[in-house]
Amino acid sequence: MTERNRQKPAKDAPYPDLITNERFRECMRTPHDVGGEDDVPMQWEEKEEEVWEHNTFVTCEVLAWRGVWNAEERRRRQNVDLGNSNYLAIPYYGRWLLTAARILVDKQHVTLTELIEKMDEVKKRYE
Amino acid sequence: MAEKHKPAPMVDEVSEFEVLEIAVRELAIEKGLFSAEDHRRWTEYMHTLGPLPAARLVAKAWLDPEFKKLAVKDGVKASLDVDIDWIGSMPTNFGTPSDYCNLRVMEDTPKLKHVVVCTLCSCYPRPILGQSPEWYRTPNYRRRIVRWPRQVLSEFGLQLPEDVEIRVVDSNQKSRFIVLPVRPEGTEGWTEDQLAEIVTRDCLIGVAVPKPGQTSNDPRPVHPAKNPYKH
Numbered sequence A: 001m002t003e004r005n006r007q008k009p010a011k012d013a014p015y016p017d018l019i020t021n022e023r024f025r026e027c028m029r030t031p032h033d034v035g036g037e038d039d040v041p042m043q044w045e046e047k048e049e050e051v052w053e054h055n056t057f058v059t060c061e062v063l064a065w066r067g068v069w070n071a072e073e074r075r076r077r078q079n080v081d082l083g084n085s086n087y088l089a090i091p092y093y094g095r096w097l098l099t100a101a102r103i104l105v106d107k108q109h110v111t112l113t114e115l116i117e118k119m120d121e122v123k124k125r126y127e
Numbered sequence B: 001m002a003e004k005h006k007p008a009p010m011v012d013e014v015s016e017f018e019v020l021e022i023a024v025r026e027l028a029i030e031k032g033l034f035s036a037e038d039h040r041r042w043t044e045y046m047h048t049l050g051p052l053p054a055a056r057l058v059a060k061a062w063l064d065p066e067f068k069k070l071a072v073k074d075g076v077k078a079s080l081d082v083d084i085d086w087i088g089s090m091p092t093n094f095g096t097p098s099d100y101c102n103l104r105v106m107e108d109t110p111k112l113k114h115v116v117v118c119t120l121c122s123c124y125p126r127p128i129l130g131q132s133p134e135w136y137r138t139p140n141y142r143r144r145i146v147r148w149p150r151q152v153l154s155e156f157g158l159q160l161p162e163d164v165e166i167r168v169v170d171s172n173q174k175s176r177f178i179v180l181p182v183r184p185e186g187t188e189g190w191t192e193d194q195l196a197e198i199v200t201r202d203c204l205i206g207v208a209v210p211k212p213g214q215t216s217n218d219p220r221p222v223h224p225a226k227n228p229y230k231h
Helices: A021-028 A051-065 A071-081 A084-089 A092-106 A112-125 B016-030 B036-047 B052-063 B065-073 B075-082 B139-144 B149-155 B192-197 B201-205
Strands: B103-107 B112-117 B165-170 B176-180
Touching: A051 A071, A051 A092, A051 B016, A051 B036, A071 A092, A084 A092, A092 A112, A092 B016, A112 B016, B016 B036, B052 B065, B052 B075, B052 B176, B052 B192, B052 B201, B065 B075, B065 B103, B065 B176, B075 B103, B103 B112, B103 B165, B112 B149, B112 B176, B139 B149, B149 B165, B176 B201
Parallel strands: B103 B176, B112 B165
Antiparallel strands: none
């Protein structure tokens, strides 16, 4: 249970008079700013790396090497722009990967149609 | 299935992550954003990384008081002595895009223990320490180590006396940290190589301390990958 999960207003999309300044400031906190939040002990584990995780890291670094983005922009996109739900729901390198896909579309290096068609083509290789 | 003796497929179902990764990489190459050769060279660079250079830096600092002063004052300059060039490293020749050129070496004393975190993401000194462990990236570690460091360290098997102060250093995009632990007793007369062997990755993050005879991290469960990357 994190701080931001507490003090829910009485309803979703509350009326302006139903949200306190404290709650508003809590909502404005970025999803990656987790230091000091409550949590319970967990089993510390090591994890094997998936092939796609390794390749994602390399792709993101090479995109920066070749000037498509820089590390600050990447961090903002993968730590802030994803929003709270996806930030916590998606694996660490999954956030990197979504962000890499979005940068190609947002900066008009590829169209959304090209991306979807490429994904369909890749899926067919596995059928 | 009709073909009873057909070997089981490698994967039951290709994951959306796997599909998207291939799509993004291939599109980036097709559009000329980077080349397949760039990707291959970066992968090869990744294979050269690991915790050994940082362990050697600690061993050198234990053996040479002048080098220890340099390491604490200027970690990037001291890294050159263990063959890590933060600024001019391959393959970019301008360092790595995600790991800026400021390494700080935090010196423990018998009454002061440092431990490293990155609460805001998972910043980690990759050029000198390799890829971060998964637990270091978890929201749980990032949430709790700054608030209950003594308890979290005890969960890693490091019980510190109450009179030892714990200082948690929080990484950010510009500054990366490694811990320079206290040289343990029982290592008198050891060579640099012998000393470096007991400075594990966990010691360099600060969740463990070096012990004569222990040359790897404490054992803990390993979550297997579905399609593991072979280093």
